[in-house]
Amino acid sequence: MKRKSLQGNACPVARTLDLIGDWWSLLIIRDALEGIRRFSDFQKSLDIAKNILSARLKALVEQGILQTVPAADGCAYKEYALTERGKALQTVIVALSQWGGEFMYAPGESGSVMVDAQNRQPIRKLELLAEDGRKLRGDEVATRLGVAH
Incomplete structure (x- = not known):
């Protein structure tokens, strides 16, 4: 069953849940607030399938909650950092x-x-x-x- 979008709803709670209402997204945000930034670290912390994690991270980036940044150690990997919207x-x-x-x-x-x-x-x-x-x-x-x- 396709999920109904609440994007145009007059209620800010409904709009917010439309954006970040699934538990994986909230747990990713929780972990990011604790300082986790790498895909593998999110996966280890959450014990989440790679495809689900990848989809949730992509959506959170598209929604302006996270942004991809170069890895702090200079390696080729990217990291996920909270935006101001995400920190809020x-x-x-x-x-x-x-x-x-x-x-x-x-x-x-x-x-x-x-x-x-x-x-x-x-x-x-x-x-x-x-x-x-x-x-x-x-x-x-x-x-x-x-x-x-």
Whole structure:
């Protein structure tokens, strides 16, 4: 079955999921945020088939999330580097990690935790803040039609 495109949808969540909504793409972005840049390193980290990885990397480059750059060591290989657009997805990855850490593990079960790279302490839970700085509960957030930023 062919996947329906959400590209023209009025909802930014739908458009974003159309762009990066499959799990492999999000895991590639997660690994790139951790510093992985080479095809073989993505493959080793994700245990993903070469054809699937190749297709996802190609799509992420086409979508402006990653860019190919010469290898840092000067060899003939290319590496994949996050663009500014790709780096901006870090908040999404942190939010998914925090949600998963809270709801996807049994009590006492070990899992990874995102930490501040400088002091190695867990990142404070992301919060929804109003423009004036007020902390918002989920029932205080609504959607309206408007001009995207």
